[in-house]
Amino acid sequence: MAEKEEKKTQDMNPESAEGASNAPIVLEEIKPITVVIPYAKELAQGKELLFALRSICVNSHFPGKIVIIGDREDWFSDEVTVIPHTRVSDNPQIDTIEKLKIAIDSELVSDKFIWSNDDIYFISPILLADIEVLKTKGILTPDSFRGAYRENMIRTIDLLGGGEIPDFETHTPVIFEKEKLITLFEKFPELSTGGYLISSIYFNVLFPSFIPMVLDWKEDQCLLPVVSQGWDINVFNKLISKKKFLNNAESGYSENLIKRLNDLFPDKSDLEE
Numbered sequence: 001m002a003e004k005e006e007k008k009t010q011d012m013n014p015e016s017a018e019g020a021s022n023a024p025i026v027l028e029e030i031k032p033i034t035v036v037i038p039y040a041k042e043l044a045q046g047k048e049l050l051f052a053l054r055s056i057c058v059n060s061h062f063p064g065k066i067v068i069i070g071d072r073e074d075w076f077s078d079e080v081t082v083i084p085h086t087r088v089s090d091n092p093q094i095d096t097i098e099k100l101k102i103a104i105d106s107e108l109v110s111d112k113f114i115w116s117n118d119d120i121y122f123i124s125p126i127l128l129a130d131i132e133v134l135k136t137k138g139i140l141t142p143d144s145f146r147g148a149y150r151e152n153m154i155r156t157i158d159l160l161g162g163g164e165i166p167d168f169e170t171h172t173p174v175i176f177e178k179e180k181l182i183t184l185f186e187k188f189p190e191l192s193t194g195g196y197l198i199s200s201i202y203f204n205v206l207f208p209s210f211i212p213m214v215l216d217w218k219e220d221q222c223l224l225p226v227v228s229q230g231w232d233i234n235v236f237n238k239l240i241s242k243k244k245f246l247n248n249a250e251s252g253y254s255e256n257l258i259k260r261l262n263d264l265f266p267d268k269s270d271l272e273e
Contacts, residue, residue, distance in 0.1 A: 032063040033128065034113040035173075038099040040087045041071035045253040047261075049073065049118040050272070053080075054265035059122035066271060067108055069099040079270050081108055093152045093195035100198060101185075104178050116173040119253075121246040123224075123264065130244055131173045134203055134212035135222065140167045152195035159188060159196065160204055168199040170215055171247045172223055180206055226252035236260065 035056060039049060050073075053066065065081065072082045085102055089095050103109045114131055142153045157165050168174075184202060185191055191201070203212070215223055217239075224239050226248040233256075240246060248257060 030063060032065055032110065033175075034067050034108070034110040035060075035064055035116055036067050036069060036103050036109055036113050037116050037118055038096060039068050039070035039118050040095070041073065042087070044118060045250065047258055048248070048253070050075070051258070051261040051265055052116070052118050052121055053271045054267070054269045055121040055123060055261075056116075057269040057271060058265060059124060059126050061125050062128045064114070067103070067106075069102050075272050077271055077273050083108065089195075091148045091152070091195040093148070093197060097191060097196065097198055100176075100181070101192070103176075104181050109178075111179070112175060112177050114173050115176050117171065117247070119248050120171065120173060121261065121264075122244070123240050123246045124244050126244060128175070132175050134207060134210050135168070135170045135172055136212045136214055137167045137170055138214060140165045140197070140200060148195060152197055155194055156197040156200055159190070159201065165200065166204060166212065168203045168212070169197050170199075170223065171225065171249075172215075172245050174199055174203075176202065223247065225249065226257060228252055229254040229256065231256075233260070 037049070037052070056066070066079070067081045067083060068076075069083045070085050070087070072084070076082065083102055083106055085099055087095050088098050100115070103113065103115075140153050140157055142150045142157070145153060157163075181202070184205060187205070188201070190196075191198070203210075213220070213222065217224055221242050221244065223245045224236075224243045224247075226246065228251060
């Protein structure tokens with residue numbers, strides 16, 4: 001991760017050029033932010049987490065630390081903080097909310113924190129502002145999915161009152177605030193008992209008037225999602241040259257992807273033994 005940074009602001013005197021040049025410089029310390037990654041080793045695919053962490057170390061331009069909630073890998077260095085947690089459900093969204101509650105309660109996690117995943121990669125320089133920008137995939141559409149995720153989406157739409165609900169499940173890093181999450185759990189106690197899409201609930205309820213960026217991988221400069229294994233390396237390279245984040249679905253994991261990630265991030269980070 002980036003070293004601790006300082007922001008300089010100058011108290012300018014508008015009535016005097018001399019006063020402006022001699023004005024004191026006030027240094028405001030930027031507090032480190034925690035990057036929290038929920039992790040179940042039994043569900044992991046190969047070296048996803050390894051390259052996700054390397055990418056964060058290379059491309060994050062803000063001071064921070066890594067906290068893993070879940071399982072420890074043998075190659076973690078002491079720079080990785082692990083909060084142990086055993087998976088509580090086969091429903092991924094139920095387990096996610098349980099790990100999120102641990103993050104809220106832990107003093108090891110900053111009051112404002114980044115929530116990411118083991119298969120999300122920072123592939124160009126990233127500022128906190130890049131993560132703070134609200135992003136959607138359009139509207140929640142349960143008919144496009146099957147199984148538990150579909151049921152969780154229907155449950156989410158019902159909780160939010162039905163209709164066309166913006167879909168904030170973009171598989172990109174997001175920033176959560178503990179106090180806002182606590183307010184959300186108090187408002188909707190049922191979040192603790194069933195599977196819900198927490199990002200869609202958080203941003204729809206707490207930021208209703210904000211206009212989010214709508215992601216479209218063919219046109220945006222934000223995200224390239226890898227959902228298949230049969231892609232052309234030249235097209236891939238051209239696409240990622242204009243993106244901030246890369247992610248892969250389970251169906252998109254392949255040795256070719258890992259080889260390309262190794263090309264992008266060949267060096268061990270401080271997070272590895």
